[in-house]
Amino acid sequence: MDADRATGVALQFKALGDPGRLRLLSLIAAHESGQACVCDLTEPLGLSQPTVSHHLKVLREAGLVAGERRGTWVYYRLIPGALTALAATLNAGLSSPHGSTVPA
Amino acid sequence: MDADRATGVALQFKALGDPGRLRLLSLIAAHESGQACVCDLTEPLGLSQPTVSHHLKVLREAGLVAGERRGTWVYYRLIPGALTALAATLNAGLSSPHGSTVPA
DNA sequence: ACTCTACATCGACAACTGTCGATGCAGCGA
DNA sequence: TCGCTGCATCGACAGTTGTCGATGTAGAGT
Numbered sequence: 001m002d003a004d005r006a007t008g009v010a011l012q013f014k015a016l017g018d019p020g021r022l023r024l025l026s027l028i029a030a031h032e033s034g035q036a037c038v039c040d041l042t043e044p045l046g047l048s049q050p051t052v053s054h055h056l057k058v059l060r061e062a063g064l065v066a067g068e069r070r071g072t073w074v075y076y077r078l079i080p081g082a083l084t085a086l087a088a089t090l091n092a093g094l095s096s097p098h099g100s101t102v103p104a
Numbered sequence: 105m106d107a108d109r110a111t112g113v114a115l116q117f118k119a120l121g122d123p124g125r126l127r128l129l130s131l132i133a134a135h136e137s138g139q140a141c142v143c144d145l146t147e148p149l150g151l152s153q154p155t156v157s158h159h160l161k162v163l164r165e166a167g168l169v170a171g172e173r174r175g176t177w178v179y180y181r182l183i184p185g186a187l188t189a190l191a192a193t194l195n196a197g198l199s200s201p202h203g204s205t206v207p208a
Numbered sequence: 209a210c211t212c213t214a215c216a217t218c219g220a221c222a223a224c225t226g227t228c229g230a231t232g233c234a235g236c237g238a
Numbered sequence: 239t240c241g242c243t244g245c246a247t248c249g250a251c252a253g254t255t256g257t258c259g260a261t262g263t264a265g266a267g268t
Contacts, residue, residue, distance in 0.1 A: 001130040006123035014121030018226080019110035022117075026105040026198040038245060051227055053246055058225095072235055072244050083194045090191035093182075094130040122256080142215060155257055157216055162255095176214050176265050210268085217262070225254070232247070238240085 001094055012086055015062035020047055021055045025083075028065065028076055037073040105198055116190055119166035124151055125159045129187075132169065132180055141177040 001009075015021060023045060028036050042052050056076060059065045064083070067076045105113075119125060127149055132140050146156050160180060163169045168187065171180045 001127055003123060003127065006126040006130070010121050010123045010126050013117050013126075017114050017118030017121040019107060019114045020226085022110040022114050022198060023105055023107065026110070029197040030199065039243090047226095048228055049245075050229080050247080054226075057246085067245095069234085069245090074245060078197075083197070087191040087194035090187045090194070093133040093187070094126060095134065124256085143213090151256095152258055153215075154217080154259080158256080161216085171215095173215090173264085178215060212265105212267085214265085215263085218260080220259095221257085223255080223257100225252100227251085227253100229250095230248080232245105234243100234245085236241105236243085238242100 009086070009089060012062045012064065012082070015058050015064055016086075018055065018058075020045055020051070021059055024052070024055055024059065025064065025078065029078055035075040035077040037075050039073070041076075113190070113193060116166045116168065116186070119162050119168055120190075122159070122162075124149055124155070125163055128156070128159055128163065129168065129182065133182055139172075139179040139181040141179050143177070145180075 016025075024041060027041055027044060028034070031040065038049065038052060038056065041056075042049050045052060047055075056065065056067065060067060064079060065076050066079055067074045069075075120129075128145060131145055131148060132138070135144065142153065142156060142160065145160075146153050149156060151159075160169065160171065164171060168183060169180050170183055171178045173179075
């Protein structure tokens with residue numbers, strides 16, 4: 001794995017390297033229809049709303065989630081291939097890329 | 105995913121969240137017989153020896169690599185199921201564990 | 209015993225990160 | 239227009255992280 005690709009992939013793993021963000025992803029994935037607004041996520045995490053918003057920004061910039069405004073609420077959902085692409089990288093022994101890794 | 109498990113998994117992902125450590129794992133995996141001593145890793149990474157040693161320690165404490173002293177050298181190798189276990193967690197949508205995640 | 213090499217640890221430092229309260233902004237309803 | 243709610247951003251702060259040079263430690267060879 002070359003340095004450039006390592007930097008991009010590391011950015012995504014770093015986004016996964018926080019318990020709050022992992023639970024955030026887990027909560028979104030477990031939600032019905034695969035999306036959740038921020039107000040659904042703040043309480044079960046036990047973190048303040050600004051902190052949750054910050055974590056969601058990190059996940060967004062890593063290309064792991066996407067948010068869509070619908071009225072007053074912003075609904076977040078997982079980006080389909082992102083997690084499985086990372087999983088494929090792990091299973092490949094961190095060698096070479098197969099396709100795009102949806103960096104950001 | 106509960107908070108305890110999130111903390112453990114996050115620790116492993118955090119270990120993967122650095123370009124140097126990713127390249128380190130990649131270099132070890134690519135080495136013949138799957139092991140490499142530190143002196144083989146320092147130069148291709150472009151980092152100082154203490155820094156490489158520090159990164160290896162992080163990877164060790166995350167349960168991703170193991171080092172074995174053989175004479176003057178210390179040979180590092182990937183821990184067999186560690187990366188694939190993480191990959192399985194990603195593919196499961198970060199929901200529930202299947203087996204042990206080999207935390208540390 | 210001495211020295212050399214390979215690796216780990218220490219001490220220090222700048223940079224980054226997670227967290228929160230306060231504030232700003234956008235959309236909705238009265 | 240006014241106020242309310244949901245979310246993002248700001249400013250600040252403590253804690254963590256990546257990095258290096260200097261130093262310590264362990265094994266091998268002379």
